[in-house]
Amino acid sequence: xxxxxxxxxxxxxxxxxxxxxxxxxxxxxxxxxxxxxxxxxxxxxxxxxxxxxxxxxxxxxxxxxxxxxxxxxxxxxxxxxxxxxxxxxxxxxxxxxxxxxxxxxxxxxxxxxxxxxxxxxxxxxxxxxxxxxxxxxxxxxxxxxxxxxxxxxxxxxxxxxxxxxxxxxxxxxxxxxxxxxxxxxxxxxxxxxxxxxxxxxxxxxxxxxxxxxxxxxxxxxxxxxx
Amino acid sequence: xxxxxxxxxxxxxxxxxxxxxxxxxxxxxxxxxxxxxxxxxxxxxxxxxxxxxxxxxxxxxxxxxxxxxxxxxxxxxxxxxxxxxxxxxxxxxxxxxxxxxxxxxxxxxxxxxxxxxxxxxxxxxxxxxxxxxxxxxxxxxxxxxxxxxxxxxxxxxxxxxxxxxxxxxxxxxxxxxxxxxxxxxxxxxxxxxxxxxxxxxxxxxxxxxxxxxxxxxxxxxxxxxxxxxxxxxxxxxxxxxxxxxxxxxxxxxxxxxxxxxxxxxxxxxxxxxxxxxxxxxxxxxxxxxxxxxxxxxxxxxxxxxxxxxxxxxxxxxxxxxxxxxxxxxxxxxxxxxxxxxxxxxxxxxxxx
Numbered sequence: 001x002x003x004x005x006x007x008x009x010x011x012x013x014x015x016x017x018x019x020x021x022x023x024x025x026x027x028x029x030x031x032x033x034x035x036x037x038x039x040x041x042x043x044x045x046x047x048x049x050x051x052x053x054x055x056x057x058x059x060x061x062x063x064x065x066x067x068x069x070x071x072x073x074x075x076x077x078x079x080x081x082x083x084x085x086x087x088x089x090x091x092x093x094x095x096x097x098x099x100x101x102x103x104x105x106x107x108x109x110x111x112x113x114x115x116x117x118x119x120x121x122x123x124x125x126x127x128x129x130x131x132x133x134x135x136x137x138x139x140x141x142x143x144x145x146x147x148x149x150x151x152x153x154x155x156x157x158x159x160x161x162x163x164x165x166x167x168x169x170x171x172x173x174x175x176x177x178x179x180x181x182x183x184x185x186x187x188x189x190x191x192x193x194x195x196x197x198x199x200x201x202x203x204x205x206x207x208x209x210x211x212x213x214x215x216x217x218x219x220x221x222x223x224x225x226x
Numbered sequence: 227x228x229x230x231x232x233x234x235x236x237x238x239x240x241x242x243x244x245x246x247x248x249x250x251x252x253x254x255x256x257x258x259x260x261x262x263x264x265x266x267x268x269x270x271x272x273x274x275x276x277x278x279x280x281x282x283x284x285x286x287x288x289x290x291x292x293x294x295x296x297x298x299x300x301x302x303x304x305x306x307x308x309x310x311x312x313x314x315x316x317x318x319x320x321x322x323x324x325x326x327x328x329x330x331x332x333x334x335x336x337x338x339x340x341x342x343x344x345x346x347x348x349x350x351x352x353x354x355x356x357x358x359x360x361x362x363x364x365x366x367x368x369x370x371x372x373x374x375x376x377x378x379x380x381x382x383x384x385x386x387x388x389x390x391x392x393x394x395x396x397x398x399x400x401x402x403x404x405x406x407x408x409x410x411x412x413x414x415x416x417x418x419x420x421x422x423x424x425x426x427x428x429x430x431x432x433x434x435x436x437x438x439x440x441x442x443x444x445x446x447x448x449x450x451x452x453x454x455x456x457x458x459x460x461x462x463x464x465x466x467x468x469x470x471x472x473x474x475x476x477x478x479x480x481x482x483x484x485x486x487x488x489x490x491x492x493x494x495x496x497x498x499x500x501x502x503x504x505x506x507x508x509x510x511x512x513x514x515x516x517x518x519x520x521x522x523x524x525x526x527x528x529x530x531x532x533x534x535x536x537x538x539x540x541x542x543x544x545x546x547x548x549x550x551x552x553x554x555x556x557x558x559x560x561x562x563x564x565x566x567x568x569x570x571x572x573x574x575x576x577x578x
Contacts, residue, residue, distance in 0.1 A: 119309065119312040120314060120315065123311075123313075123371075126301055126312075128301035128302035128303075128326065133329075142316055215316065216358075217359075217360070
């Protein structure tokens with residue numbers, strides 16, 4: 001101890017809650033906001049677009065094609081472009097991440113709805129479901145496992161991608177990495193990586209839990225197979 | 227009663243799936259639509275509950291044109307059993323069965339209670355109620371499908387090849403079960419199949435359709451077998467029409483001999499070459515031949531008055547004696563149908 005550089009724990013203690021915008025606590029909150037908002041937005045937007053692509057098949061190719069192009073765009077220039085519109089705000093990070101999420105979730109919604117067996121759909125019609133009720137009570141519930149699998153990919157990639165925003169000053173925990181350029185001091189980098197990985201693991205765990213609660217019938221099916 | 231009045235289904239590309247179909251499916255009876263693939267039998271079925279709309283003609287349900295009824299409302303009043311059962315994988319068995327009651331807005335408790343009753347009614351263990359469809363065998367799933375179709379007690383039941391995806395033994399069980407249920411419920415059933423044997427077994431009347439959706443013949447199974455309307459029907463019925471017709475001839479009039487039965491341990495002599503040995507309860511043990519009285523030969527039985535001539539003939543062919551053993555419901559021998567008696571009955575059947 002004494003005069004040398006502070007240990008990682010001392011550094012965390014000192015920087016956890018300084019009251020400044022770049023305290024670890026504030027960076028963590030920012031990171032959560034900038035990764036969770038795109039996940040939710042992507043799902044909310046992908047559902048109607050996915051439904052439309054199933055209803056009108058010709059929509060599917062152009063929609064997913066466009067989304068794949070967006071997905072292929074490197075995030076950094078997209079941030080730069082958006083700065084002229086939304087400035088150096090969190091929105092500049094949230095918009096491209098939402099599009100990346102949609103690129104994964106639209107096909108997931110489409111695949112999920114297509115995973116409803118034809119005889120199940122037909123029997124729903126024959127039982128007297130109205131189209132809306134059939135969608136809400138039969139088709140969407142059966143699509144849930146496939147959509148949730150997509151959500152897991154989106155959640156993890158979104159949480160990881162936020163840190164790139166640090167280059168425009170909005171990277172959440174990514175802010176801890178840029179400091180290493182200025183000062184070759186490792187604790188912030190380690191703390192940043194560990195927290196991001198932990199966030200990703202927690203988000204993934206929550207989604208797995210949601211899957212277990214929402215789709216007990218999938219577990220029952222696996223139990224049967226084993 | 228379901229009435230087809232010159233019903234045609236023509237697709238935009240000009241294909242005619244059903245061609246001026248006119249027939250009646252009487253109340254409380256099973257009407258079977260049978261025919262090769264492409265004969266429009268499923269299309270005809272689906273026009274009843276408007277899963278497909280007719281291009282021309284009318285379909286009436288007890289005199290009311292179905293075209294005038296809102297499809298979801300119409301369908302909730304008509305039971306439907308689909309091939310592969312079509313159960314909802316995400317719903318427990320009890321909730322699958324209660325589907326239509328839920329749609330009709332029944333109280334949840336009442337819907338579930340009805341579902342539990344039906345589960346037993348179709349011969350399933352109530353313990354299955356809490357399982358998911360994937361945990362059931364194909365035959366069990368199909369029974370659940372039937373229970374689901376019956377849940378809201380609809381007067382009409384449409385069945386679209388319901389038993390064709392299960393193995394033959396299970397299929398026979400399901401067919402027997404359907405006939406048992408029907409004897410209790412008396413629904414108006416329209417049943418679609420490509421299997422002529424199934425049609426003959428289940429149908430009170432059979433509509434044979436041919437490719438292009440034309441009705442080739444509408445008749446009860448016995449008439450269909452003895453008087454096929456044309457070459458198409460004759461060919462579709464297959465080779466052994468005569469043998470299959472025996473299913474519809476009762477053994478009630480079959481002359482039985484009661485003087486050929488002896489108790490176990492009989493050691494006397496008889497002018498007859500074959501004697502039927504029975505145990506203390508009167509159950510058959512085997513045939514005793516005068517050539518080798520120490521050994522019992524195999525025998526075949528039929529239930530007198532209940533089983534058909536086909537079963538009696540089958541029983542006779544199973545035994546070296548050539549005679550069939552008539553038994554009562556409890557399996558006790560009531561007499562012997564000799565070759566002569568069978569021959570007389572067959573001659574009579576061939577006449578009528």
